[in-house]
Amino acid sequence: MDGIENPEITNKSSISKIQKKRKAQLTVDELVNGILNGNITTLSRAITLIESKNPTHLEKANQVIKQCLPHANNSVRIGITGVPGAGKSTFIEAFGKNLTNQRKKVAVLAVDPSSSLNKGSILGDKTRMEELVKDKNAFIRPSPSGESLGGVARKTRETIILCEAAGFDTIIIETVGVGQSETAVHSMVDFFLLLKLAGAGDELQGIKRGIIELADAIAINKADGDNLKRAKLAKVEFNRALHFYPEKESNWQPKVLLCSALKNEGIAEIWNMILEYLELTKKNKYLISKRQEQNKFWLIQTIEEQLKNEFFNHSKIKIELKKQLELIESNKTTPFAAADYLLGLK
Ligand SMILES: Nc1nc2c(ncn2[C@@H]2O[C@H](COP(=O)(O)OP(=O)(O)OP(=O)(O)O)[C@@H](O)[C@H]2O)c(=O)[nH]1
Numbered sequence: 085m086d087g088i089e090n091p092e093i094t095n096k097s098s099i100s101k102i103q104k105k106r107k108a109q110l111t112v113d114e115l116v117n118g119i120l121n122g123n124i125t126t127l128s129r130a131i132t133l134i135e136s137k138n139p140t141h142l143e144k145a146n147q148v149i150k151q152c153l154p155h156a157n158n159s160v161r162i163g164i165t166g167v168p169g170a171g172k173s174t175f176i177e178a179f180g181k182n183l184t185n186q187r188k189k190v191a192v193l194a195v196d197p198s199s200s201l202n203k204g205s206i207l208g209d210k211t212r213m214e215e216l217v218k219d220k221n222a223f224i225r226p227s228p229s230g231e232s233l234g235g236v237a238r239k240t241r242e243t244i245i246l247c248e249a250a251g252f253d254t255i256i257i258e259t260v261g262v263g264q265s266e267t268a269v270h271s272m273v274d275f276f277l278l279l280k281l282a283g284a285g286d287e288l289q290g291i292k293r294g295i296i297e298l299a300d301a302i303a304i305n306k307a308d309g310d311n312l313k314r315a316k317l318a319k320v321e322f323n324r325a326l327h328f329y330p331e332k333e334s335n336w337q338p339k340v341l342l343c344s345a346l347k348n349e350g351i352a353e354i355w356n357m358i359l360e361y362l363e364l365t366k367k368n369k370y371l372i373s374k375r376q377e378q379n380k381f382w383l384i385q386t387i388e389e390q391l392k393n394e395f396f397n398h399s400k401i402k403i404e405l406k407k408q409l410e411l412i413e414s415n416k417t418t419p420f421a422a423a424d425y426l427l428g429l430k
Pocket residue numbers: 166167168169170171172173174175206209212260305306307308343344345346347
């Protein structure tokens with residue numbers, strides 16, 4: 085059968101341009117070589133493959149990741165969380181610039197649970213990272229959209245490997261302090277930093293006790309101008325509160341610091357503290373064992389995620405699940421009997 089004719093308004097030259105570009109897909113070797121040479125365009129293309137839902141892309145992405153793996157693992161991975169408006173973007177700009185000024189190469193990634201809703205990303209506001217965006221030693225990549233948290237987290241973790249292979253020695257992973265995303269980020273970083281605001285209570289900041297427990301440090305941001313006094317008070321309170329938490333396996337005593345991302349104050353101190361943490365945890369071998377534990381955790385996570393996807397995407401299950409849901413609605417079966425039945429089908 086004939087296809088649909090091109091509408092007259094279609095620009096023929098741009099069509100041929102797009103077609104040429106499609107043909108110019110890089111091979112696995114080209115991708116790997118580009119990444120190892122620190123080519124940012126190639127790195128971006130490889131990440132796009134990781135994020136793709138096309139099975140052939142995935143296969144290719146897996147080969148690229150596998151070849152990059154021996155060149156990965158040699159960065160400092162820092163997680164940063166905080167409620168909307170805490171100043172994450174402003175902080176990452178100041179913190180990142182401080183590092184690139186020291187000739188470090190900084191990659192900024194995100195685990196954004198809301199991206200599936202608004203198709204956007206918390207890193208979308210690159211305006212707050214104006215300088216870092218332009219910096220040739222920085223690489224900023226928003227969260228993949230249209231994915232479950234598990235999917236986003238997995239892709240971000242794979243992206244870390246590619247960034248490390250591309251020579252990025254500091255990986256920053258941003259997440260908004262709501263939902264389960266902090267736990268996911270915590271499980272892929274060496275150091276977890278919580279950004280807080282002085283004055284607003286925990287309830288107001290939507291921060292659960294569990295997150296404070298995950299934090300290796302709390303930075304009270306916006307400690308400037310009229311806010312400075314309140315910030316200092318908050319520091320005393322947090323320091324007191326932290327003493328009630330159980331000792332960390334790392335033997336690290338979580339710190340509370342003040343900073344002003346806007347005025348670039350207290351930023352260098354935070355980096356120095358992270359260096360101190362690394363020194364301690366390298367010495368007591370916690371860092372290595374933590375990364376190993378994280379790898380094991382991700383193995384199990386990936387299996388769970390994959391099993392779930394395979395199950396729910398199976399054509400027979402899709403039909404039967406719908407039927408079982410109707411039976412549940414009309415009280416003709418129980419959720420457990422329905423689950424047993426469905427799980428037994430495949
Ligand atoms: N006074 C002051 N304002 C700050 C500071 N850091 C950030 N801000 C301001 O706080 C507002 C929010 O900052 P962002 O960096 O966008 O905060 P965010 O945490 O990235 O917010 P989301 O992207 O919405 O999650 C902006 O208007 C910033 O200019 C600071 O240290 N001091």
